[in-house]
Amino acid sequence: MPYNVLIVEDQEMPKQLFEIYVKSDPRFHHFASITNASLAVDFCSHGRVDLILMDVMTELGSSGLDAAEEIKKKYPGIKIVIVTSMPEASWLRRAKEIGVDSFWYKEAQKEPILAVMERTMAGESIYPDQTPTVQIGYTNNHDFTERELEILRELISGDSNAEIGERLGIGASTVKYHVQNMLEKTGMHTRTELAAVARSLGIAIK
């Protein structure tokens, strides 16, 4: 009996591509496709969902990771594969923490999604070793420390060093020091440029 697959993806084309993949394999049955992750838990409570392909950033700002956490608490038997194109390191870590079964990068992962789905349903947990390498200025995303990535996520808010420091529980001068370090690493001239580029590349998303 084929596994029922729920697709949670807010972009039409990737959603259609996933549907084509699912429909092309007799081991899977396309149960439904939705654009908002918050509705996924309702499908799990009313339907017979076996596997969810879940995007992280879905319609109306609904987080796929938040929905996955709720589903894993209520219905731990349902398998979840997080699919994303963003190399945000914290997502990979959080997915592991909340018990998501597998994690698949849309463009960067060589293994086809169907193979990942099949292995996930067979009980494997498939995670990439690390986030995809993305060049940012003279360096890449793996050259940033955890603290630097934390600060980078906050920079997009446009808040001052003091405000960011207060949120992270560190001093304004420490924030300034890390920002300066990141500017030197990337060769960028301003913190605005740094934050904008990092956000658009998906390296640091709050």
Next chain:
Amino acid sequence: MTPFLMLPVPIQNAACLWALLICFGGIADAISLFKQKRYRYCALSALCFALGYFLLHVCREGTELRLKGQVDPFALDLLHQPAFLFLIFLALASVVCIGLYANVHRWKTTHITSASIKESVDLLPAGVCYYLEEGRCVLVNHRMNDICFSLTGRSLQNGAAFYEFVKGKKVHALSDGTAVSFRHRVLSDQGAPLYELIADDITELYEKNEELRRDNEKARQLAANMKTYGETIADTVRRQEILQAKTSIHDEMNRMILATKKTTDNQSDEQERREILQMWRAQALLLCKEAGVRKSRNVVSDLDTLASAIGIRLSWDGVPETESTQALTLFLSAAREAMTNAAKHAGAELLSIHIDESDTALSASFTNDGKKPLLPITENGGLKNLRERIEKAGGQMRIDVTDGFALSVSIPKEEMTNAI
């Protein structure tokens, strides 16, 4: 011994000039000493002047004698006196005159006078003004006069009036591009008070502050831009991903064209041709779909899909048209609550959704064809949470059970708070 009258004329003229210089020196010394209130020395310099004048007079009488041949008998006696006596008196008067001059200057350097105070304060870079209670200025330096002229167009006459004029502002920009700040205090509290008004030159500080203000303004603008960027980045990323998907489709189509060509060249069987056709259909379907589907349409589509999954039908009387994230998020939550109630508690098969949208708010009412609630509705859990979120956003929620469970919400489109 040669009498003065017998000296050569040029020497007599030189002696005359010498005596004249002694007269001027004596007058200058007398004036300086009088200013210094040193009246004894003043008398000495007057004596020096008198001696000089006397010798000048005698010398002039000698000239008169040469030119007219007659002269005052007393002067004639003096002119017959030995020349060295004249030289001694001239030298003595000169020494006294020069000594007094040196003494005047030495005294100036060792004593503070009102003039020296004025001279000193004139050299200060700050403006200084001391005035009495009625405003009469006791001491004003050049800089303060310049500042007063620059600000009021008049020289400083009344210190109190000038202070009244300047005290309203912390910093005054002058016409020469400099900036000053005023300090004011009362110096004496016994007898008549003396007021001090100091104008500090804070041009550099003012310019730095102005620069800082401009930089802060720029930083605020950048921060605002960054916030806007943060709010729109999701759409930007979405567009990027759509572009990537389009690229993927393009590659897929290339692959299919090659596969089709290979199939037609190699006399493929029916099964292979069917597979190729299926792939083309899938691609055509994908391309026919609109890439940038609107948020409101996705909400409607998601609710239809969910309703279908849980076994009820949705009857739409209008659909949301707004793209407001707040309005759509709260509408979606309300619809989920209504759907849960219809399916779980009312056993309904149909959920009717009526939409009424204005420029400022999205209103929706949900009714179902299930059984009426037997007990009054107690708002807890989902309904309580929904009401809190809607009211926090400035909206309203109403539940009516007269003809079955009916939920009505009105949600403002513009975000007031982070209610969602």
